Amino acid sequence: MGFFNHGRTIGSRARNKARARKRALGVLLVAAAVLVLLDLTLPPRITSRIIARPLIQFYRVGPGRLWTHHCPSRPSCSAYALAAFEKHGLAIGALLTADRLMAEQGRMAEGPWVRVQGRKYVDDPLQANTFWWSP
Amino acid sequence: MNRWFCLPVILAVLGGGAGAGAQERGDLEARIQGFISQGETRKAEEALSAPDQDQTLPLETREKAYYLLGVVYLERLEFGPAALAFEQIRPQAGPGLKAAFLARECRKAGEIRRDSPFLAGFLSFLLPGLGQLYLHRTTDAAWAAGLSLTPAAIAALGWRAGSWLVCAPAGLVSLIFYGGAVYNAVNQAHKGNRRRLEELRDRLLIQAQALPGEP
Numbered sequence: 001m002g003f004f005n006h007g008r009t010i011g012s013r014a015r016n017k018a019r020a021r022k023r024a025l026g027v028l029l030v031a032a033a034v035l036v037l038l039d040l041t042l043p044p045r046i047t048s049r050i051i052a053r054p055l056i057q058f059y060r061v062g063p064g065r066l067w068t069h070h071c072p073s074r075p076s077c078s079a080y081a082l083a084a085f086e087k088h089g090l091a092i093g094a095l096l097t098a099d100r101l102m103a104e105q106g107r108m109a110e111g112p113w114v115r116v117q118g119r120k121y122v123d124d125p126l127q128a129n130t131f132w133w134s135p
Numbered sequence: 136m137n138r139w140f141c142l143p144v145i146l147a148v149l150g151g152g153a154g155a156g157a158q159e160r161g162d163l164e165a166r167i168q169g170f171i172s173q174g175e176t177r178k179a180e181e182a183l184s185a186p187d188q189d190q191t192l193p194l195e196t197r198e199k200a201y202y203l204l205g206v207v208y209l210e211r212l213e214f215g216p217a218a219l220a221f222e223q224i225r226p227q228a229g230p231g232l233k234a235a236f237l238a239r240e241c242r243k244a245g246e247i248r249r250d251s252p253f254l255a256g257f258l259s260f261l262l263p264g265l266g267q268l269y270l271h272r273t274t275d276a277a278w279a280a281g282l283s284l285t286p287a288a289i290a291a292l293g294w295r296a297g298s299w300l301v302c303a304p305a306g307l308v309s310l311i312f313y314g315g316a317v318y319n320a321v322n323q324a325h326k327g328n329r330r331r332l333e334e335l336r337d338r339l340l341i342q343a344q345a346l347p348g349e350p
Contacts, residue, residue, distance in 0.1 A: 016297060017296075017297030018297075019297075020297035020298060020299045020302075021294055021297060021299070021302070023299040023303075024293065024294065024298075024299035024302035024303045024306070025303075027299055027303035028302075028303045028306045028307055031303065031307055032307065032310070094311045094314075094315070095311070095314050095315050095318045096315075096318070097315070098282070098311055098312050098314065098315020098316070098318070098319070099315050099318045099319040099322055101278070101282065101315070102267075102275055102278040102279045102282060102312075102315060102316065102319045103275050103278075103319055103322075103323065105274050105275075105278060106272050106274040106275040106278075110330075128326070129322055129326075131322065131325040131326075131329075
């Protein structure tokens with residue numbers, strides 16, 4: 001009896017795991033599809049106002065203030081992300097933001113630099129990273 | 136550095152060459168002047184290279200225009216057309232020495248190292264950070280690998296534990312950074328190529344300035 005009970009417990013755990021995995025895949029696919037659909041149907045200005053701007057504002061008033069590390073680039077990463085989302089939409093804006101986050105430390109040694117209130121920053125505007133875009 | 140300040144010089148040179156009586160020459164000069172000031176270098180070049188049996192435009196004015204046209208091409212990092220423009224100038228002309236030097240060096244521009252954006256992107260597609268390593272950007276490679284593989288690892292742990300609340304958001308973040316790593320590699324390859332060409336251009340213009348002869 002105990003053996004059968006034990007077997008049933010393991011079986012239900014495995015089923016729960018499988019269900020959770022399916023749900024994870026489903027949520028991931030649905031979220032990606034919704035983002036891409038929103039990106040394709042609505043103009044970038046609106047999608048950025050609905051989704052990106054609140055997230056970035058939250059970052060600015062919340063976790064962003066806790067960092068002792070200051071962004072070495074101008075415009076700052078959050079301003080850059082906001083501009084990227086507003087100009088190019090959610091998908092490409094997200095890629096541009098990820099690119100900026102990866103490259104900001106490496107670019108410090110290369111320049112070009114700009115001085116803002118006596119501090120030296122890397123001058124890295126959005127236009128410098130969109131080689132494929134000609135307005 | 137913007138060197139469009141040379142445009143007033145172009146206008147002055149071309150304007151100065153205009154004779155009082157030669158209406159045709161004035162028209163041609165004005166047309167070329169207009170093309171160059173509007174950045175329409177191809178049209179300016181066509182007007183300059185058109186057969187000129189009547190000698191409406193003096194050779195000196197023509198050569199000075201070619202020199203400035205070459206500088207405008209150089210500004211745009213178009214080394215091939217710049218070399219062609221500089222090669223139109225005779226060695227004994229005013230800017231002949233500078234033009235010969237610039238033409239020779241512009242021809243060498245093809246020899247400078249160029250990274251393939253496609254290869255960099257493909258390597259980062261295979262493994263985030265690999266494309267950055269190909270570009271000799273180790274800091275970027277570490278960030279690219281860390282930012283895309285850490286959420287991927289968290290998503291995998293969530294998958295194993297059967298927790299969709301962990302797996303789905305971490306998977307989404309991982310996908311974004313994975314795409315970002317590929318874009319970063321392509322973008323850095325483009326930027327590196329452009330930076331090397333800009334350095335070459337600045338060096339050439341400084342070296343040409345030091346040579347004798349009026350531009």
